[in-house]
Amino acid sequence: MEGLWLCLFILAAFLGPAAPQETMKAELWAQPPAPTMYHQLMLICEVTGDRGPQEFLWEKQGSPVPLQKGPDSILLIPSFNTTHVGTYTCTVTSTQGRAVATYTLWTNDLTSSVFVFPQESQTAHVQVTLELQLPLNNFTVCLRSFTDLTRPYSLFSYASKKQSNEILLFKPKPGQYELVVGNKPLVFTVPISLGESEHICFSWESSTGIVGFWFNGKPWPRKGLQKGYTVGVPAYIVLGQDQDSFGGGFDAQQSFVGEISSVYMWDTGISNLGVRSAMYDSPDQTPIFGWRNFPYKIVGEVYLKP
Numbered sequence: 001m002e003g004l005w006l007c008l009f010i011l012a013a014f015l016g017p018a019a020p021q022e023t024m025k026a027e028l029w030a031q032p033p034a035p036t037m038y039h040q041l042m043l044i045c046e047v048t049g050d051r052g053p054q055e056f057l058w059e060k061q062g063s064p065v066p067l068q069k070g071p072d073s074i075l076l077i078p079s080f081n082t083t084h085v086g087t088y089t090c091t092v093t094s095t096q097g098r099a100v101a102t103y104t105l106w107t108n109d110l111t112s113s114v115f116v117f118p119q120e121s122q123t124a125h126v127q128v129t130l131e132l133q134l135p136l137n138n139f140t141v142c143l144r145s146f147t148d149l150t151r152p153y154s155l156f157s158y159a160s161k162k163q164s165n166e167i168l169l170f171k172p173k174p175g176q177y178e179l180v181v182g183n184k185p186l187v188f189t190v191p192i193s194l195g196e197s198e199h200i201c202f203s204w205e206s207s208t209g210i211v212g213f214w215f216n217g218k219p220w221p222r223k224g225l226q227k228g229y230t231v232g233v234p235a236y237i238v239l240g241q242d243q244d245s246f247g248g249g250f251d252a253q254q255s256f257v258g259e260i261s262s263v264y265m266w267d268t269g270i271s272n273l274g275v276r277s278a279m280y281d282s283p284d285q286t287p288i289f290g291w292r293n294f295p296y297k298i299v300g301e302v303y304l305k306p
């Protein structure tokens with residue numbers, strides 16, 4: 001009996017529409033993924049399973065009138081501010097049907113706060129909860145840290161599923177920073193400054209492999225590594241631990257103890273002026289994420305404090 005139903009089912013599947021259509025789906029995402037106050041933001045409505053002409057209806061929850069209607073799959077917000085926070089809907093219509101996607105825009109300003117990592121731990125960390133859509137050929141990471149650790153520790157660890165050391169900002173010992181791209185390290189020597197916080201920026205561009213490093217706002221001699229490499233996605237980004245696997249594989253002996261703040265990441269290079277602006281939490285270029293809008297999740301014992 002079951003066999004008969006199965007036969008009928010398979011038969012029905014074959015006798016169905018001659019060319020079965022892939023169902024139309026819509027996905028909504030933001031570029032950059034975390035908005036920065038007074039910077040441009042795009043909401044992108046990506047449609048799969050349909051190549052015909054489409055109409056996009058853009059709406060925001062609580063707004064009585066649609067924001068935009070027409071062939072445009074992008075909603076542009078030229079200068080993001082808190083009035084733009086809310087849930088957006090994109091409804092795509094074509095001859096093949098309809099698909100709906102939603103996205104919630106929010107903002108989370110950590111200016112004048114720091115993460116405190118109170119003690120050595122194998123688990124405690126801050127995860128940057130962000131879905132990076134595009135692989136990186138250029139990037140810059142800036143952050144400030146304050147610690148009296150003299151053993152090795154990790155500040156910023158970006159892993160992909162293929163490579164747990166896509167990007168790593170590591171301090172092997174006082175007076176040294178180790179920067180890693182695609183598992184290849186480079187060391188910069190800096191003054192030993194106990195009792196003072198240290199601001200660093202680290203940039204890399206694939207086309208030349210050139211690495212830029214700034215210590216307390218001052219550019220260090222440039223070096224290079226991993227020319228032609230591409231930093232992969234999806235990314236798992238962690239502060240205060242070194243990932244030896246995607247989202248894990250931490251070593252307490254490399255955990256950070258102290259304070260981390262003013263964390264920024266761009267998918268571009270940076271100028272000396274841009275570095276100084278980041279030091280004062282007023283970035284001139286739009287970051288992928290930054291301290292004025294930091295998407296994070298605390299895991300274990302870490303505190304956000306003024």
Ligand SMILES: *[C@@H]1O[C@H](CO)[C@@H](O)[C@H](O)[C@H]1NC(C)=O
Nearest residue numbers: 077078079080081082083084
């Ligand atoms: C926020 O942006 C809207 C336009 O998108 C503008 O009308 C409004 O004045 C802005 N508000 C502030 C506080 O800048």
Ligand SMILES: *[C@@H]1O[C@H](CO)[C@@H](O)[C@H](O)[C@H]1NC(C)=O
Nearest residue numbers: 137138205206207267268269
């Ligand atoms: C990366 O940087 C190089 C040189 O600064 C630039 O020419 C290129 O367009 C950038 N690529 C991307 C994808 O931003």
